[in-house]
Amino acid sequence: MLIKRASDIRSSEITPESVYRSRREFLQTAAAGAVGVYAGASIFDDVLSAQAMIPGIKKSPLSTTEATHTWEQVTQYNNFYEFGTQKSDPARYAGQLRVKPWTVKVDGLVAKPADYALEDLVKPHQLEERIYRFRCVEAWSAVIPWVGFSLADLIKRVEPQGKAAYVAFTTLQRPSEMPGQRTSSLEWPYVEGLRMDEAMHPLTLLATGIFGKELPNQNGAPIRVVVPWKYGFKSIKSVVRISFVEKMPPTSWNIANAREYGFYSNVNPTVDHPRWSQARETRLGSFVKNKPTLMFNGYADQVAKIYEGMDLRKFY
Amino acid sequence: MSAGVLRTVKALAWVVCAWPGADLFYNTYWGDLGVNPVETLRLDTGEAALVILLCTLAVTPLRRLTGWNRLQGLRRMLGLWAFFYALVHLALYILLEQACLYWSDCRLSLIVDDVVKRKFILSGMVSFLAMLPLALTSTKGWIRRLGKRWQKLHRLAYLAGAAGVVHFIWKTKVPEPKPYAYGAILVLLLLARVVIAWQKKRAAAARNAA
Numbered sequence: 369m370l371i372k373r374a375s376d377i378r379s380s381e382i383t384p385e386s387v388y389r390s391r392r393e394f395l396q397t398a399a400a401g402a403v404g405v406y407a408g409a410s411i412f413d414d415v416l417s418a419q420a421m422i423p424g425i426k427k428s429p430l431s432t433t434e435a436t437h438t439w440e441q442v443t444q445y446n447n448f449y450e451f452g453t454q455k456s457d458p459a460r461y462a463g464q465l466r467v468k469p470w471t472v473k474v475d476g477l478v479a480k481p482a483d484y485a486l487e488d489l490v491k492p493h494q495l496e497e498r499i500y501r502f503r504c505v506e507a508w509s510a511v512i513p514w515v516g517f518s519l520a521d522l523i524k525r526v527e528p529q530g531k532a533a534y535v536a537f538t539t540l541q542r543p544s545e546m547p548g549q550r551t552s553s554l555e556w557p558y559v560e561g562l563r564m565d566e567a568m569h570p571l572t573l574l575a576t577g578i579f580g581k582e583l584p585n586q587n588g589a590p591i592r593v594v595v596p597w598k599y600g601f602k603s604i605k606s607v608v609r610i611s612f613v614e615k616m617p618p619t620s621w622n623i624a625n626a627r628e629y630g631f632y633s634n635v636n637p638t639v640d641h642p643r644w645s646q647a648r649e650t651r652l653g654s655f656v657k658n659k660p661t662l663m664f665n666g667y668a669d670q671v672a673k674i675y676e677g678m679d680l681r682k683f684y
Numbered sequence: 685m686s687a688g689v690l691r692t693v694k695a696l697a698w699v700v701c702a703w704p705g706a707d708l709f710y711n712t713y714w715g716d717l718g719v720n721p722v723e724t725l726r727l728d729t730g731e732a733a734l735v736i737l738l739c740t741l742a743v744t745p746l747r748r749l750t751g752w753n754r755l756q757g758l759r760r761m762l763g764l765w766a767f768f769y770a771l772v773h774l775a776l777y778i779l780l781e782q783a784c785l786y787w788s789d790c791r792l793s794l795i796v797d798d799v800v801k802r803k804f805i806l807s808g809m810v811s812f813l814a815m816l817p818l819a820l821t822s823t824k825g826w827i828r829r830l831g832k833r834w835q836k837l838h839r840l841a842y843l844a845g846a847a848g849v850v851h852f853i854w855k856t857k858v859p860e861p862k863p864y865a866y867g868a869i870l871v872l873l874l875l876a877r878v879v880i881a882w883q884k885k886r887a888a889a890a891r892n893a894a
Contacts, residue, residue: 445719453860455720506857508720553858624858643804643854645794648783652719658783 419581422495422515430571431499432666436579437510441652443584447504448605449553450539450546451586457548458586465545467590467606476536476612479527486590490576492525493517497580498573498594503635503665505599507657509649514594515577520568528564528612535567536560536617537593538609554620560604561617561631562595565674571596571667574607597667599633630684634675635665639684690754697758701765704732705772722780729776730808733769734848736762737815738869741845745876760822763841767819770812770848777808804854811847814840845870 448458470486495515503509523535541557543549549556566572573594576583583589588605595602601621611617621629628642637647637660650657664671708728711717717724740762747755782798784790799805818838821827827834849870852863 441719449858453856453858455723456718508723553860628857640801643802645798647794650720650722655722656780656783656785656789657722658785658789 419584421581422577424495425515425577425580426494426496428496428498431497431513432501432511434499434501434511436499436513437652439579442510442512442578443586445652446586447506447600448548448586448588450548450556450558450606452548453553461547462585462589465540465542465585465589465606467585470590470608472591472607473609474526474611475609477529477532477614478612479529480525482526489522490517490591493521495576498575500571500573500594500596501665501667502594502596502600502603503649503661505601505629505633505641505646507641507644507646507649507661508652509659509661509665510652513579514573514575515580516573516575516594518570519572519574519593520570522574522610523568526612531614532612533564534613534615534617535562535564536609536611536613537562537604537607538611539604540606540608554624557608558604558620559617560593560602560619561613562593562602563616566595569671569674571670597635597664597671599629599635601629602633632675632680632683634671634680634684635661636663636680636684637661638663639681687754690757693755694758694761698761701736701762704728705769722776725776726773726781729769729773730852733766733773734845734852734866736769737766737841737845737848738866738873740766741841741870741873745873745880748876748880763815764819764822767815770815774808774812804851807847807851807854811844811851814844814847818844842874845873 444459445455446458447453447455448462451458451461472484472486472489473482474484475481495517497513497515499511499513501509502512519535537560539558540546541549543556562572573596574591575588575594576591578584578587583592585606588603588607591607592605593603593607602619616631619629619631621633622631635646640646646661648657649659649661651659662668708717708725712721712725715721740759743755743759743762747753778795779785782790782795784792784795799809818840821830821834821837830837849863849867852866856863
């Protein structure tokens with residue numbers, strides 16, 4: 369009996385792509401700031417329309433055609449330890465975070481270091497919708513329509529020096545508005561990093577929105593990184609600093625537990641987390657952890673070549 | 685404490701123990717288990733099992749402390765509820781987590797692998813296996829048949845509690861207060877046993893001296 373209900377939930381909670389597409393088309397034809405009232409409205413559409421719409425988004429051939437998850441699933445369940453360790457904490461506590469004004473410091477081995485106001489950082493770039501698979505290291509996954517631009521475009525703009533081999537990212541540290549930072553669950557601020565070729569990969573996204581709207585705070589507003597072939601924690605949120613460095617930068621989860629979380633943390637069904645298998649995942653909305661996890665989260669065709677010759681068991 | 689009061693306490697305790705299960709059942713029916721239903725079911729049944737197990741272990745110290753000997757009548761019921769939640773927790777792990785809902789999807793070798801390879805899973809399994817014989821021998825018949833050995837056997841409840849706490853601690857990605865709080869409660873309850881045993885010994889010595 370329990371099982372039967374499960375399949376009911378699954379089909380109703382995931383927005384069919386056709387519905388989502390038609391919403392998107394409607395939103396895109398509507399004038400900016402128009403209040404969206406459209407088919408398939410749920411109570412979360414109220415929340416959805418509370419976030420400002422992003423105008424002029426282009427579609428991307430890099431998007432998956434899989435059905436996206438719903439606004440509720442994407443915004444009410446995630447990890448953002450700055451707001452607490454429970455999956456409901458980000459949605460519950462992130463409202464108090466002020467994301468305007470926002471400055472991103474670009475520094476290190478780069479020709480044009482500067483403190484960029486968010487608007488100036490984003491303005492020169494054509495925003496695209498990128499529908500990516502998202503795979504958490506905890507073995508749940510989702511399909512999320514991000515809005516953003518390739519990190520590579522920003523990197524080219526700021527002209528890194530030849531010596532710059534890695535890009536290091538830092539999340540905002542503001543304990544007064546981020547209650548999780550008043551605990552020592554992780555070392556603060558949260559830091560992440562990518563090898564230069566990973567950062568330059570066209571799939572690597574600097575995201576400012578989801579579902580055609582500005583990012584809600586709990587999802588890493590106002591700007592975050594999305595690296596779809598890596599476990600979710602590599603996709604650092606609420607970025608305030610991007611540094612170009614020579615040596616592999618420290619990363620938060622690696623500092624917390626190096627045996628469990630490597631620098632690379634590529635999605636890999638053949639390398640288990642010490643405490644659980646990574647061979648299968650639970651697609652949010654499903655009752656059963658029965659979806660086989662794909663190498664590089666299904667992006668092997670695009671990214672496998674940059675890891676050629678590397679022992680991915682050793683460099684997990 | 686009169687027999688009537690005990691009956692009331694027992695009925696209340698029954699309702700409290702049934703509550704998390706009823707709540708999960710209700711929310712499962714209405715599709716209201718949150719964004720990741722499997723995780724909600726897994727976490728809530730696991731925690732219910734551990735909390736009720738700790739309550740079971742608290743009965744004897746509480747009885748000693750208050751002198752309400754009838755409280756002992758709560759112990760079996762609490763223990764069986766703890767076992768019930770542990771059983772559901774394990775079933776969820778096998779059916780949903782290991783995708784054994786359909787026999788064709790089920791890879792028993794993967795489950796064995798998981799249990800053997802991962803101390804986090806192993807600790808949970810130890811806790812469950814420690815409770816299993818206790819649940820099976822909880823009937824009047826078995827209590828009579830086992831006599832003194834029954835009490836010895838049922839000391840496995842401590843192992844179940846300890847393994848359960850360790851399972852919870854090993855489950856978290858970063859140290860969190862809750863599993864340690866349960867650990868502290870377990871340590872207190874075990875210390876209470878030591879004190880009780882010591883008091884008994886002293887009383888016996890005093891009797892012998894007299």
